[in-house]
Amino acid sequence: MGHPVTGSRRSVIIYLFVWLIISLLHGVMLWHFQDFREIIVVSEALVSSLLFGLAGLLAWYPTRYIPFQRNTPVRSLIAHVVAGLVVIAAWLSVTFGILNVVFHNEKDYIEFLNRSIVWRAILGGMVYLVLVLIYYLASYGEKLRERMQQEERLRYLVRDAELNILKSQFNPHFLFNSLNSISSLTLSSPDEARDMIIRLSDLLRYSLKHRENQFVPLKEEVVRIKDYLAIEKIRFGDKLQFEFEISPVCEEYPVPTMIFQPLFENAIKHGVYESTEPVTIRFDCQQEGDMLKTTIINNYDPGVPSGGGTGLGLQNVKQRMELSYEGKGWIKWERENGRFIVTLFFPCKFTGA
Amino acid sequence: MSVIRTIIVEDEKPARDLIKAYLAGYEGIEVIGEYDNGFDGLKAINELKPDAIFLDVQMPKLNGFELLEVLDHHPEVIFTTAYDKYAISAFEQNAVDYLLKPYSKERFIESLRKLESRIESRPAGSDIEKIRLHLAETDEKIHRVVIKKSGRIHVISTNDIHYLEAQDDYVMVYTDDGRYLKQQTMKYFENHLDGEQFVRVHRSYIANISYIERIEPYEKTNYILILKDGKKVPVSRNGMQTLKENLDF
Numbered sequence: 001m002g003h004p005v006t007g008s009r010r011s012v013i014i015y016l017f018v019w020l021i022i023s024l025l026h027g028v029m030l031w032h033f034q035d036f037r038e039i040i041v042v043s044e045a046l047v048s049s050l051l052f053g054l055a056g057l058l059a060w061y062p063t064r065y066i067p068f069q070r071n072t073p074v075r076s077l078i079a080h081v082v083a084g085l086v087v088i089a090a091w092l093s094v095t096f097g098i099l100n101v102v103f104h105n106e107k108d109y110i111e112f113l114n115r116s117i118v119w120r121a122i123l124g125g126m127v128y129l130v131l132v133l134i135y136y137l138a139s140y141g142e143k144l145r146e147r148m149q150q151e152e153r154l155r156y157l158v159r160d161a162e163l164n165i166l167k168s169q170f171n172p173h174f175l176f177n178s179l180n181s182i183s184s185l186t187l188s189s190p191d192e193a194r195d196m197i198i199r200l201s202d203l204l205r206y207s208l209k210h211r212e213n214q215f216v217p218l219k220e221e222v223v224r225i226k227d228y229l230a231i232e233k234i235r236f237g238d239k240l241q242f243e244f245e246i247s248p249v250c251e252e253y254p255v256p257t258m259i260f261q262p263l264f265e266n267a268i269k270h271g272v273y274e275s276t277e278p279v280t281i282r283f284d285c286q287q288e289g290d291m292l293k294t295t296i297i298n299n300y301d302p303g304v305p306s307g308g309g310t311g312l313g314l315q316n317v318k319q320r321m322e323l324s325y326e327g328k329g330w331i332k333w334e335r336e337n338g339r340f341i342v343t344l345f346f347p348c349k350f351t352g353a
Numbered sequence: 354m355s356v357i358r359t360i361i362v363e364d365e366k367p368a369r370d371l372i373k374a375y376l377a378g379y380e381g382i383e384v385i386g387e388y389d390n391g392f393d394g395l396k397a398i399n400e401l402k403p404d405a406i407f408l409d410v411q412m413p414k415l416n417g418f419e420l421l422e423v424l425d426h427h428p429e430v431i432f433t434t435a436y437d438k439y440a441i442s443a444f445e446q447n448a449v450d451y452l453l454k455p456y457s458k459e460r461f462i463e464s465l466r467k468l469e470s471r472i473e474s475r476p477a478g479s480d481i482e483k484i485r486l487h488l489a490e491t492d493e494k495i496h497r498v499v500i501k502k503s504g505r506i507h508v509i510s511t512n513d514i515h516y517l518e519a520q521d522d523y524v525m526v527y528t529d530d531g532r533y534l535k536q537q538t539m540k541y542f543e544n545h546l547d548g549e550q551f552v553r554v555h556r557s558y559i560a561n562i563s564y565i566e567r568i569e570p571y572e573k574t575n576y577i578l579i580l581k582d583g584k585k586v587p588v589s590r591n592g593m594q595t596l597k598e599n600l601d602f
Contacts, residue, residue, distance in 0.1 A: 172435070173411065173435050173436065175435075176435035176453070176454050176455065177365065177368070177435045177454060179454065179455045180365075180367070180368055180371065180435065180454035180455035180456075181365060181367035181368065182455070183371060183455040184367035184368060184370050184371035184374065185367055187370075187371070187374045188367075188370055188374065234367060235365045235366075235367060235368075236364075236365065236366075237366050273364075273411060273412075273413060274413045274414070275413050276389070276390045276392075276413050276414060301413075301414075
């Protein structure tokens with residue numbers, strides 16, 4: 001954060017204005033209690049106050065670099081006292097130097113000046129203290145504003161993530177093509193059509209029910225994934241193959257709902273949609289150390305330029321992994337010999353939020 | 354009136370079965386082939402020269418729109434797709450019809466009637482040129498370019514394009530594997546290529562940012578791009594401005 005006074009022209013003007021008023025009060029007091037010539041009164045008031053105003057700007061730096069939260073209070077206090085003494089000593093010596101030189105002929109005034117040095121030092125100390133307080137308040141206010149902005153940004157991010165989750169749950173392309181397949185099956189194979197309607201309904205109900213960021217046992221998530229794949233298999237036939245290998249320790253593990261769905265959709269979209277050869281999607285889950293390791297592997301046709309995609313699905317899952325497991329779960333993905341491999345790591349100890 | 358010969362190009366078997374089931378018992382239309390990807394479909398259409406095709410948009414290797422771009426024989430087109438994000442009205446005027454999945458038998462028969470009357474009134478082919486023009490007007494970003502070169506179809510990922518150069522009514526596309534001539538406008542590429550990656554650096558040139566090696570001054574006020582393979586591409590003043598904005602310098 002910059003200097004609160006010199007940071008903007010407006011604050012410089014206000015600061016100057018305040019010191020002119022102090023200077024005015026100084027002059028009025030001097031004129032009222034002492035019997036000096038006008039020129040002396042005005043000079044002292046201006047020189048003393050404006051110089052203090054200048055020195056007061058320096059008080060910001062100890063405030064800025066000696067924050068009370070981090071250092072011990074005693075050390076900060078000593079640092080402030082030392083800084084304050086230096087500033088006041090500098091202010092007094094310059095003020096006295098100027099006034100002594102200018103008014104060396106005015107014996108009464110010089111005597112008064114030298115007699116009042118202790119009072120001036122004490123008053124200066126008090127004003128310095130007030131300045132330091134004001135600076136602390138300013139920097140605290142600034143920090144508060146920054147934190148509020150940060151919170152606002154965070155809220156926005158969370159809402160954005162929620163929207164993305166909703167978007168990822170319904171792929172209209174999948175939905176309407178599946179309905180078209182069902183329509184076809186009602187003519188050729190009504191039993192299969194009925195089976196497909198039931199699977200599709202289960203899948204839709206599941207995604208509606210678990211709209212919030214809830215956790216479900218991994219095995220439940222897998223049942224829905226199998227529904228999804230069964231529907232796609234009716235559309236694509238032998239072109240789509242899948243294998244599941246899930247270690248029993250993983251079955252009850254809580255995972256965020258629909259966490260795998262975008263990954264399987266990707267495998268279908270970039271693997272099956274773009275290929276004329278059979279594509280196998282393999283899902284593995286086992287314990288590895290204190291993590292559960294889940295991999296989703298699909299082969300794809302590397303010769304075909306991708307139809308594109310924004311990587312939104314992967315980014316979305318990444319974001320949810322980080323949020324759901326407080327930074328302890330993560331995802332990585334890589335291409336290797338015509339295979340796309342997505343690996344998710346879940347922390348074993350995590351029991352769900 | 355002779356029988357209308359059709360081809361189905363559609364990657365899902367149930368969807369193909371549905372078209373055939375709807376057509377069963379309908380007099381005057383015959384299916385002479387069905388294909389589950391764009392490449393096979395393209396080859397068959399050029400060889401068998403059907404009167405009409407049922408064309409899916411989303412397909413492996415070559416999608417429906419890309420297939421239309423490189424077709425030699427021009428049949429009537431009925432789109433069958435789950436997409437509705439393209440301007441449907443644009444197709445209504447030029448394609449025979451646009452069937453949104455899932456569709457009813459009545460809706461399908463309606464398409465067939467349109468097809469029959471279209472073929473009766475204008476037996477000499479279709480308006481694929483117009484469909485292409487309408488496609489060019491959408492703002493959909495492309496990720497690959499399909500080009501015919503000496504009888505072969507090349508599908509080029511936009512990532513592999515170094516730069517493009519205007520040549521009258523054509524655009525020359527320069528890649529790792531050589532250059533390809535595509536009948537298309539610079540405007541089209543400027544609108545449809547990803548603006549983060551491709552910059553129109555000159556009236557006649559669009560460059561892929563990731564292939565730029567450096568930018569050098571040229572003569573007094575101009576600049577020139579040196580690409581990673583040493584090729585030079587001129588930059589106009591406007592082009593320099595866009596480059597500055599894109600590359601943040």
